[in-house]
Structure formats: structure tokens, C-alpha cells
Amino acid sequence: MKKLSIIIPAYNEGKTIISLLQKVVNVSLIYGIQKEIVIVNDCSQDATAELVKEYLATHADESITLVQQEKNQGKGAAIRKGLEHITGDYIIIQDADLEYEPEDYNILLEVFVKENRKVLYGSRFLNSKNRHSYQSFYIGGRLVTLFTNLLFCQHLTDEPTCYKLFDAAFLRSIFLRCDGFEFCPEVTAKVAKRGIKIKEVPINYYPRSIEDGKKIKWTDGLAAIWALIKYRFVN
Numbered sequence: 001m002k003k004l005s006i007i008i009p010a011y012n013e014g015k016t017i018i019s020l021l022q023k024v025v026n027v028s029l030i031y032g033i034q035k036e037i038v039i040v041n042d043c044s045q046d047a048t049a050e051l052v053k054e055y056l057a058t059h060a061d062e063s064i065t066l067v068q069q070e071k072n073q074g075k076g077a078a079i080r081k082g083l084e085h086i087t088g089d090y091i092i093i094q095d096a097d098l099e100y101e102p103e104d105y106n107i108l109l110e111v112f113v114k115e116n117r118k119v120l121y122g123s124r125f126l127n128s129k130n131r132h133s134y135q136s137f138y139i140g141g142r143l144v145t146l147f148t149n150l151l152f153c154q155h156l157t158d159e160p161t162c163y164k165l166f167d168a169a170f171l172r173s174i175f176l177r178c179d180g181f182e183f184c185p186e187v188t189a190k191v192a193k194r195g196i197k198i199k200e201v202p203i204n205y206y207p208r209s210i211e212d213g214k215k216i217k218w219t220d221g222l223a224a225i226w227a228l229i230k231y232r233f234v235n
């Protein structure tokens with residue numbers, strides 16, 4: 001029996017963490033794949049950790065682990081921490097907000113398993129029904145994707161997507177050093193340097209606003225492009 005490990009980095013996500021967690025718990029995966037959820041609380045100053053602890057107390061039958069970072073270190077560091085705690089065969093990253101639809105794990109898993117892939121991305125741009133939040137995020141995401149394609153000979157439409165699905169052993173074989181939002185460019189660069197053409201499948205997207213808690217900034221887009229250039233040449 002295969003298992004999907006879902007890593008949820010969470011920083012001040014008290015508004016959405018429980019609704020998101022419930023959605024993830026409710027998903028039943030295809031091919032009898034089991035689920036394991038690892039939430040990494042990145043030293044949130046809000047009630048994120050307390051809410052998750054309350055949830056755990058009433059859902060002891062679910063496989064959910066709460067990992068606490070001692071100080072706030074960023075999304076990348078939280079994912080790397082999560083990797084130390086997972087036991088599954090496949091890994092997907094899940095933001096602690098409601099921008100992505102956990103039911104879409106099955107869209108990814110179907111292609112991933114059938115085609116025996118090591119990596120598969122969910123693309124928000126391959127689904128024409130999706131709307132996009134701020135023009136700056138839209139353009140930023142497109143630019144980061146364009147740089148990825150040029151630097152690493154890929155044909156991606158959505159490099160910064162959160163839904164990146166990996167074979168666990170394969171992801172473990174990649175050395176990651178990122179702390180912040182540069183997890184995406186670093187992992188994409190290092191996968192591409194293994195000679196893999198990353199395939200994408202369409203997914204749903206429900207963007208949130210800055211007032212709703214979106215934390216990524218335009219400067220993170222610049223950092224992403226810098227990371228792509230850097231990891232083109234160093235490991």
C-alpha cells in the first residue's frame with residue numbers, strides 16, 4: 001500500500017488552517033493510496049498551533065503530525081523540516097490556505113502513478129477557468145516560469161505552483177538549502193539538472209488577497225529569479 005505525505009508549512013494561518021486541514025482529511029485518494037499529514041508551524045504568532053493541537057485531540061484516528069519550528073525561518077525551511085518527519089512514498093506540498101483544492105491530489109496522482117513519474121506539477125494556467133489575483137503576482141509568476149524554461153530547457157506554464165508532487169526517495173536524493181519562498185526555484189532547478197522534463201496537469205486555483213493573509217511579495221519574485229540563475233551554476 002502506497003502512502004502520500006502532505007507537508008503543510010504554516011505561518012500565521014489561524015484563519016484557514018482548520019478548514020484546510022478538514023479538506024485534506026476529507027479527500028479520499030485513488031488507487032487506495034493512504035495519507036499522512038505533516039504540519040510545520042513556523043513559529044506563528046497567532047493561534048495556528050493551538051488550533052491544530054485542538055484538532056488533533058479530536059481526530060486521533062487521522063495520521064497528522066504537528067512539527068514546531070523554534071523560530072520563524074520561512075517556507076523552504078519549514079518544508080525541509082517536514083521532510084525529516086515524513087514516511088510516505090509520494091510527497092506533495094500544501095499551503096495552509098485555501099488557494100488550492102486538495103481534491104486535486106487525485107488529478108496529480110493518477111498521471112504520476114500511471115506514467116511512473118518522479119515529479120509532476122499542477123498548473124494553474126492550464127485550467128482556463130481559474131482567475132488570478134493581482135496582476136503583479138500573475139506577471140511575476142509568468143516571468144519566473146519564463147526564466148525557468150530558458151535556463152533549464154523546460155516547457156512549464158506554472159513554475160511557482162504550490163502543488164508539486166514528488167517521489168519521496170527522489171526528493172530525498174536532492175540536496176535543498178533554501179529557507180524562504182525560493183524552495184520552488186531551487187527544487188525545480190535541481191530536478192531539471194537531473195535531466196527531467198517536468199510534466200504538468202491542470203489544477204484549480206482560488207487566489208486569496210493580501211488582506212486574507214497572502215504573504216508572498218514582489219521581492220520574492222526577484223529572489224526566485226536570482227535563485228534560478230544561481231542554481232543553474234551551483235548545486
Ligand SMILES: Nc1nc2c(ncn2[C@@H]2O[C@H](COP(=O)(O)OP(=O)(O)OP(=O)(O)O)[C@@H](O)[C@H]2O)c(=O)[nH]1
Nearest residue numbers: 009010011042074075078095096160162214215216
Ligand atoms: N513556514 C513558513 N511558511 C510561510 C511563511 N510565510 C508564508 N508561509 C507559508 O507558505 C505558504 C504560502 O504562502 P502564501 O502567502 O499563500 O504565498 P503564495 O503566493 O501562495 O506562495 P507560493 O504558493 O509558495 O508561491 C502558506 O502556507 C504560508 O503559511 C514563513 O515565513 N514561514
Ligand SMILES: [Mg+2]
Nearest residue numbers: 095097099214
Ligand atoms: Mg498561498
